Amino acid sequence: MFYIFCPYCKEHREEEEFHARGQAHLMRPSDPDNTSDEEWGDYLFFRNNPRGIHHEMWVHSVGCRKFFNITRNTATYEILETYPMGEQPTITAATPDVRHEQGVQVADGGWQTVGARSENKALNEEASS
Amino acid sequence: MSNVCEFNTVPDGNPQVESPMAWSYQQHPAPRANGQAGVVLREKALMGHLVLRGGAIVLDEAVRATLGMNLPAKPNALEHDDSGERSIQWLSPDEWLVIVPGGEEFKLERALREALGDAHFSIVNASGGQTVLTLSGANARDVLMKSTSYDVHPNAFPVGKGVTTVFAKATVVLRRPSEAHWELVVRRSFADYCYRWLLDASAEYGIDTQ
Numbered sequence A: 001m002f003y004i005f006c007p008y009c010k011e012h013r014e015e016e017e018f019h020a021r022g023q024a025h026l027m028r029p030s031d032p033d034n035t036s037d038e039e040w041g042d043y044l045f046f047r048n049n050p051r052g053i054h055h056e057m058w059v060h061s062v063g064c065r066k067f068f069n070i071t072r073n074t075a076t077y078e079i080l081e082t083y084p085m086g087e088q089p090t091i092t093a094a095t096p097d098v099r100h101e102q103g104v105q106v107a108d109g110g111w112q113t114v115g116a117r118s119e120n121k122a123l124n125e126e127a128s129s
Numbered sequence B: 001m002s003n004v005c006e007f008n009t010v011p012d013g014n015p016q017v018e019s020p021m022a023w024s025y026q027q028h029p030a031p032r033a034n035g036q037a038g039v040v041l042r043e044k045a046l047m048g049h050l051v052l053r054g055g056a057i058v059l060d061e062a063v064r065a066t067l068g069m070n071l072p073a074k075p076n077a078l079e080h081d082d083s084g085e086r087s088i089q090w091l092s093p094d095e096w097l098v099i100v101p102g103g104e105e106f107k108l109e110r111a112l113r114e115a116l117g118d119a120h121f122s123i124v125n126a127s128g129g130q131t132v133l134t135l136s137g138a139n140a141r142d143v144l145m146k147s148t149s150y151d152v153h154p155n156a157f158p159v160g161k162g163v164t165t166v167f168a169k170a171t172v173v174l175r176r177p178s179e180a181h182w183e184l185v186v187r188r189s190f191a192d193y194c195y196r197w198l199l200d201a202s203a204e205y206g207i208d209t210q
Ligand SMILES: [Zn+2]
Pocket: A006, A007, A008, A009, A010, A060, A063, A064, A065, A066
């Protein structure tokens, strides 16, 4: 079991009290009339699936019932920070320490992937051939 | 005064009412405690429950004017008035649970609406939807330790604290109004389940249900 810090209850609670609700910081296109099908498709259906740092929306469903955000490492399950809705993460895949320690790399367009370490690169090449 | 239809959920003529526990008391009489009962279970039946929602600053003034109590602004805080009969509990950053003696809730709701005027707020009378169980006795905390994942050690759960958390497979509001007492605010539909869970969990210590 994890203890997760609820930024509204201001204390750690059992994981049992929470639910994960997917990728955080999704923005609805501001001008729907002039948004391409591809952009709508990305907004509605396509989500990042990084190995490494991920920003997720969670809800303290048995508790204050507020939504908030978590920065989590999908490889180690480590929760690096929690912060209220409307705020930005202080730890991202581009944070130098994270890049260095976990080999997380930001690709063009904000996609977060792991590929910086040579063993991963080798694995990728093997898989594709 | 806001443009909200309100009505007294307790009709005139004092009709007979039953608490959400009535069926349980009839169907599941508590086992007789052999000698000293380690757990004492009571119900504060048919209290008035109001859920207040809105900004803390707006609500605080109205609550002080009508109830003579401060709105607890700290997360997980529980406040009582001097008599100990009325309480306000923080549920979330914009939500509070007010519990008053049964019959007072409609008068209070009107007074609050009057005081709040056109402010952005909501008041819901939840009196029929939940009830309050109290646990005391030497083994009350042992029963809670078996029933909830929340830490009920006095260091983590001092008097004047209240949280919404898991209890068995249900959700309850767990609060500590005094050193010796714990309160569980249970939903009507889970009341029987929680009651039977408590009977079972208390069996090894002996339970007194009056
Ligand atoms: Zn919370």
